[in-house]
Amino acid sequence: MTLSDKQLELIEEFGVYQENNGFQPAVARVMGILLVSDKPELTFEEISETLNISKSATSNALNMLLNTGHIEYTTFSGDRKRYFRIKSSNWRDLFNKKMEDLGELNNILKRVLDVRKRENPAYDQKLLSFISFLDYLKAQLPNLIEQWEIENAKHKA
Amino acid sequence: MTLSDKQLELIEEFGVYQENNGFQPAVARVMGILLVSDKPELTFEEISETLNISKSATSNALNMLLNTGHIEYTTFSGDRKRYFRIKSSNWRDLFNKKMEDLGELNNILKRVLDVRKRENPAYDQKLLSFISFLDYLKAQLPNLIEQWEIENAKHKA
DNA sequence: TCTTTAGTTCATAATTTACAGAACCAAACT
DNA sequence: AGTTTGGTTCTGTAAATTATGAACTAAAGA
Numbered sequence: 479m480t481l482s483d484k485q486l487e488l489i490e491e492f493g494v495y496q497e498n499n500g501f502q503p504a505v506a507r508v509m510g511i512l513l514v515s516d517k518p519e520l521t522f523e524e525i526s527e528t529l530n531i532s533k534s535a536t537s538n539a540l541n542m543l544l545n546t547g548h549i550e551y552t553t554f555s556g557d558r559k560r561y562f563r564i565k566s567s568n569w570r571d572l573f574n575k576k577m578e579d580l581g582e583l584n585n586i587l588k589r590v591l592d593v594r595k596r597e598n599p600a601y602d603q604k605l606l607s608f609i610s611f612l613d614y615l616k617a618q619l620p621n622l623i624e625q626w627e628i629e630n631a632k633h634k635a
Numbered sequence: 636m637t638l639s640d641k642q643l644e645l646i647e648e649f650g651v652y653q654e655n656n657g658f659q660p661a662v663a664r665v666m667g668i669l670l671v672s673d674k675p676e677l678t679f680e681e682i683s684e685t686l687n688i689s690k691s692a693t694s695n696a697l698n699m700l701l702n703t704g705h706i707e708y709t710t711f712s713g714d715r716k717r718y719f720r721i722k723s724s725n726w727r728d729l730f731n732k733k734m735e736d737l738g739e740l741n742n743i744l745k746r747v748l749d750v751r752k753r754e755n756p757a758y759d760q761k762l763l764s765f766i767s768f769l770d771y772l773k774a775q776l777p778n779l780i781e782q783w784e785i786e787n788a789k790h791k792a
Numbered sequence: 793t794c795t796t797t798a799g800t801t802c803a804t805a806a807t808t809t810a811c812a813g814a815a816c817c818a819a820a821c822t
Numbered sequence: 823a824g825t826t827t828g829g830t831t832c833t834g835t836a837a838a839t840t841a842t843g844a845a846c847t848a849a850a851g852a
Binding site for chain 2: 566570615
Binding site: 521522523533534536537538540541558559560 | 797798799800801802
């Protein structure tokens with residue numbers, strides 16, 4: 479399998495993005511190739527050879543992504559190969575992870591506000607205000623999603 | 636300077652959180668101590684000694700955080716020491732970074748959609764839908780913030 | 793039963809990172 | 823002029839991360 483320069487570039491970019499999200503380089507590239515490839519599914523071999531990653535690294539990456547629910551595979555009868563693809567639900571998950579992450583930050587900040595007693599309360603005030611914003615955001619998100627779904631349905635019609 | 640167990644624990648937790656955001660361990664701890672300390676400002680020495688970080692690591696961490704605009708310092712006449720604190724604008728910035736990050740993802744995904752031509756367009760449809768959601772979110776955020784500010788003002792009154 | 797295919801597992805090599813320690817420097821104090 | 827203070831910069835390295843290649847395995851095919 480051959481990829482265009484643009485595809486290779488995008489694999490790199492997406493790869494770096496996902497590295498910053500805590501994935502190992504090779505794992506991030508595997509996600510990348512599954513994302514940008516023209517084919518909807520790729521085999522172990524195609525991934526390993528196209529990305530120039532050793533079999534072991536490919537094996538580890540694929541199993542890791544399978545375990546974390548980022549990808550899935552199908553097989554075809556009379557063909558021992560597995561055909562891997564990104565789980566389609568994955569997009570929303572990516573977003574959810576970011577939101578959960580903000581929730582975690584918020585929890586930490588709440589506890590920070592709780593333990594420290596500053597001489598200058600202006601700071602605490604700002605922190606409190608940020609915490610309240612994150613709470614508000616969390617509360618409003620379902621609304622926002624619903625709203626978008628309505629808009630989206632309209633657009634299609 | 637001594638910190639309570641709770642403070643130390645929070646520094647660790649915030650530290651790990653910030654490590655996942657791409658900061659080096661020592662840098663993340665420095666942010667942490669500035670966040671949870673009772674004092675509104677801390678000196679180089681206090682940071683270095685309380686966290687048990689070498690002078691070089693402390694120096695690097697502080698300069699890094701200064702350069703990236705995460706912290707700032709003041710001085711007092713007749714005192715050569717610098718007094719460091721987290722930039723108060725920083726809370727909103729932390730949130731903005733997450734949002735920018737989603738924007739970056741969105742840009743990559745848009746280009747992905749552009750280069751690949753899938754046999755099966757159902758996948759592309761889902762991707763497109765996610766992209767559109769991120770666009771919607773970005774567009775609505777200012778609204779949401781405004782809305783929150785109104786709520787917030789009400790609450791205070 | 794022997795071989796091929798499609799992977800997995802393990803030991804280890806290669807990088808990368810993150811920090812410590814020492815030497816260094818400039819300003820201020822004596 | 824010499825010393826102390828408040829750092830900075832440079833070099834070396836311990837530790838962690840990541841990937842490789844070789845050996846292995848289990849299923850299928852000849």
